[in-house]
Amino acid sequence: MKTILVVDDDEHIRHLVKGLLTKEGYIVLAAGNGAEALEILTKELCDLAIVDIMMPVMDGYRLTSEIRKSYDIPIILLTAKSQIEDKEKGYESGTDDYLIKPFERKELIFRVNALLRRYGKTSEANVNLGSLYINKKSYEVKITNKTFVLPLKEFELLTFLATHPNQVFSRGHLIEKIWGLDFEGDERTVDVHVKRLRERFTNVAEDFAIKTIRGVGYSLEVL
Structure with missing residues (x-):
């Protein structure tokens, strides 16, 4: 069973995404900011991270860069920003995909499944x-x-x-x-x-x- 880390300072979004992914059979860990996310990653093996861009303490771009230093997992940036410059910055920081809020629930699931297949993660830990x-x-x-x-x-x-x-x-x-x-x-x-x-x-x-x-x-x- 795969584990997904959801990082967003909006409790409603964390709850929504966690509910969607749990129904799909994933184990979901949640963090309210980048520092909490990095702490979780030192203790838990995660298969994918969904990261919001606009967060206090550490924004999503920096968190993505920090994750890339030590972990080889796919990352989806979740954000309200839609400008091409913002997307460019996201990909430069190391994200694999970029999803604009508000998003279709099925689209999030499709993207998560596609990234996990692309990375070749096995179902066993x-x-x-x-x-x-x-x-x-x-x-x-x-x-x-x-x-x-x-x-x-x-x-x-x-x-x-x-x-x-x-x-x-x-x-x-x-x-x-x-x-x-x-x-x-x-x-x-x-x-x-x-x-x-x-x-x-x-x-x-x-x-x-x-x-x-x-x-x-x-x-x-x-x-």
Whole structure:
């Protein structure tokens, strides 16, 4: 079951959108401003965000940019603004779609469903690869009968690699996916996190390993 984050300072809109999406079978989390939304995202794995532009504390453009730094989820900007300049700013901040209020209820559902299909999100929140089991909701990693609770970036890196087994990713690609385009550190950050993951799983993981592909990057290989 997919989880959608609705961010709007208008309680009526939050209630309306939550009701529509709940009827469609989605789990819906709601936030009244950008700061609350970012706090939720550190604790809950969301599959899509619906973000209002005109909000106090942090407007929708900035929130969209902040989400893009750390999370690879589709975003719909929900707004009363209809000028082309506003749409341009929205897309530049990283939104995937743009819906003008007042909106048709069916149109919102159509757009949500289309974006989730486009992003290829699965209905399950977990990754199961041999002895490796990743619970995206609880942020727990289980290998055989041993449970690990990882720091967020280590968890996201492992999850990304495990979701694409036997595929090789450059350090730059991993930086973009896990830390975001605005990350100001260098690619050695990836090396450090891979080293930590390997140390955690030494003598525990027998049927998978994070391999270094010389001159290219890393791959989680099934043994």
